[in-house]
């Protein structure tokens with residue numbers, strides 16, 4: 655039965671999609687069966703895994719979730735695409751923003767995604783959810799369905815209030831909808847190792863959260879990593895000897911070691 659992790663932060667551009675793809679493919683390279691699910695209507699994970707036009711994909715997460723909302727579910731594996739580097743992908747498209755609106759009036763609106771995962775969890779070792787930069791109903795659906803949340807934080811500005819808001823939302827979902835929900839930890843991303851600013855931000859993240867949250871080893875910034883979304887490849891094939899590939903391999907080991 656799969657462990658389910660969401661990669662979440664309502665701040666945009668912090669490395670959620672790159673982390674989901676790199677951790678997912680990292681786990682697949684360790685022989686694990688992995689499904690990555692794109693829960694962002696902007697579909698950046700889908701695009702970065704080599705589908706530049708998500709709106710022409712016939713079955714996406716939007717179709718799957720609509721089926722459950724309308725009480726007419728698709729077969730469990732419908733729409734799942736196999737990526738050349740060993741992971742399965744449930745793609746997103748802009749139609750997901752319509753699903754988010756229809757969720758408002760849906761019965762069991764917080765658990766539609768959880769209902770979907772219950773039908774496919776037995777097929778995988780790990781399921782990773784790439785959430786959108788918001789704390790709306792789609793993200794609540796993700797938090798309601800997962801075992802843990804991994805929080806990428808861009809080590810460029812102090813995250814301060816935004817992170818508190820995310821932690822409060824996680825605490826509320828934990829209390830009201832998903833008592834199994836845990837915080838896996840904070841992942842500092844895009845760390846410019848040459849600057850003192852980045853080191854100071856990692857230190858202040860440690861001071862503020864280190865005593866109550868796990869801090870994963872950081873992911874450095876690299877030009878090669880900023881290029882991968884256009885290639886449809888993972889960092890392991892695009893820049894195999896680079897420091898970002900090595901850092902995501904370390905993250906993969908850290909995630910495996912906590913189960």
Ligand SMILES: Nc1ncnc2c1ncn2[C@@H]1O[C@H](COP(=O)(O)OP(=O)(O)OP(=O)(O)O)[C@@H](O)[C@H]1O
Pocket residue numbers: 665666667668669670671672673694696698786787843844845873874875876877879880881882883898
């Ligand atoms: N380690 C890195 N070094 C350099 N650039 C990176 C790195 N990781 C991600 N990027 C770049 O930063 C940008 C944002 O990354 P990504 O799309 O993963 O963030 P996101 O949090 O998923 O964004 P959104 O909130 O819009 O979904 C992308 O252009 C990506 O290529």
